[in-house]
Amino acid sequence: MKTAKGKILLVDDNPTNIDVLYNFLADVGYEVLIAEDGMSALERVTLVNPDLILLDVMMPHIDGFEVCRKLQANPETKEIPVIFITALGSVEDKITGFKTGGVDYVTKPFQNDEILARIRNHLELRAMRKSLEIQNNQLRTQNEALDAYARTVAHDLKNPLNLILNFAKFIQDEEILTGVPKDDLGRIVDSAEQMNHIIQDLLLLAQLRKEELNLVRVNMDAVLKLSLDRLQLEVKKNNVDLEMPSSWPDAIGISSWVQAVWVNYISNAIKYGGDPRKVKLSWAAVEGQPGTIRYSVEDNGVGVPLKHQANIFDEFTRIGGESSEGHGIGLSIVRRIIHRLGGEVEVSSVNEGMGSRFSFTLKQA
Numbered sequence: 431m432k433t434a435k436g437k438i439l440l441v442d443d444n445p446t447n448i449d450v451l452y453n454f455l456a457d458v459g460y461e462v463l464i465a466e467d468g469m470s471a472l473e474r475v476t477l478v479n480p481d482l483i484l485l486d487v488m489m490p491h492i493d494g495f496e497v498c499r500k501l502q503a504n505p506e507t508k509e510i511p512v513i514f515i516t517a518l519g520s521v522e523d524k525i526t527g528f529k530t531g532g533v534d535y536v537t538k539p540f541q542n543d544e545i546l547a548r549i550r551n552h553l554e555l556r557a558m559r560k561s562l563e564i565q566n567n568q569l570r571t572q573n574e575a576l577d578a579y580a581r582t583v584a585h586d587l588k589n590p591l592n593l594i595l596n597f598a599k600f601i602q603d604e605e606i607l608t609g610v611p612k613d614d615l616g617r618i619v620d621s622a623e624q625m626n627h628i629i630q631d632l633l634l635l636a637q638l639r640k641e642e643l644n645l646v647r648v649n650m651d652a653v654l655k656l657s658l659d660r661l662q663l664e665v666k667k668n669n670v671d672l673e674m675p676s677s678w679p680d681a682i683g684i685s686s687w688v689q690a691v692w693v694n695y696i697s698n699a700i701k702y703g704g705d706p707r708k709v710k711l712s713w714a715a716v717e718g719q720p721g722t723i724r725y726s727v728e729d730n731g732v733g734v735p736l737k738h739q740a741n742i743f744d745e746f747t748r749i750g751g752e753s754s755e756g757h758g759i760g761l762s763i764v765r766r767i768i769h770r771l772g773g774e775v776e777v778s779s780v781n782e783g784m785g786s787r788f789s790f791t792l793k794q795a
Contacts, residue, residue, distance in 0.1 A: 468492035502531035650678035699729035
């Protein structure tokens with residue numbers, strides 16, 4: 431038994447037109463169903479679920495344009511492509527046909543080969559859309575599974591790592607060890623801190639994939655204080671000269687996300703700063719964008735070469751190049767965070783060849 435190429439619902443009140451199209455389409459391998467007016471078409475379409483509808487416009491009781499509007503209003507039928515076949519050939523009629531939801535418009539008289547070409551084209555397009563939808567659903571499911579796995583692994587690693595880190599810091603504070611053992615313990619603490627940052631990044635990445643966002647007023651003074659509290663050991667260890675304004679304008683966002691951005695920017699400024707290290711935090715209104723604030727972190731290091739500035743926020747790109755330490759996903763997370771909050775990120779040079787300025791923008795609260 432020959433398999434049909436597709437199921438087509440032919441809607442026309444003219445028996446001659448029906449006979450001609452029915453015989454032609456059936457001969458080339460389509461399953462053709464018939465409705466002789468708009469009301470019967472609306473009844474049949476939900477029962478037979480056609481792949482495509484050939485729809486006349488001028489019919490009694492309810493015309494083709496209204497039929498198409500009703501099909502578009504029904505979630506179960508709105509994705510079915512509708513091709514108008516009608517004697518109405520004015521530009522206004524064609525515009526109406528497309529506005530009501532039709533995918534194509536053919537005026538009578540027509541050639542059978544023309545109708546066939548348009549049918550094949552729209553059936554192929556629908557098949558591709560269905561395939562893409564299936565792939566998107568599969569990808570969404572895989573991403574959800576990956577996020578769940580990342581959260582699980584990160585949480586499972588977090589507790590034992592914190593135990594190691596706390597015990598190592600306790601021994602370090604006791605100042606029992608000297609010489610090489612003391613240096614080795616310092617390396618253990620530094621490595622554990624780096625692993626902790628990676629775990630935090632994994633947890634944040636999983637959170638960033640969530641669709642729903644509840645943006646609120648972010649108290650930037652409080653967020654900066656918490657950010658600097660997290661970095662106090664780095665600031666003290668590197669004897670950082672920190673400059674910042676006495677107050678900050680609040681923004682619209684998510685406090686924990688904005689804190690992660692500050693921590694990343696300031697940590698990098700300390701890591702890649704000069705000697706002695708100087709870090710400057712600042713804010714300014716964005717020119718030409720009323721209600722938008724640019725928050726910035728400047729360092730006095732060697733800077734980011736102009737040729738690398740364009741891709742510095744890409745995944746696995748490091749500020750100091752391939753030889754620099756770090757896992758390289760921090761700035762890419764920063765970009766994802768700020769983009770999800772409706773802002774932008776950027777990097778520029780402070781002076782010629784010296785120092786970098788990393789910035790992000792948010793709407794002012």
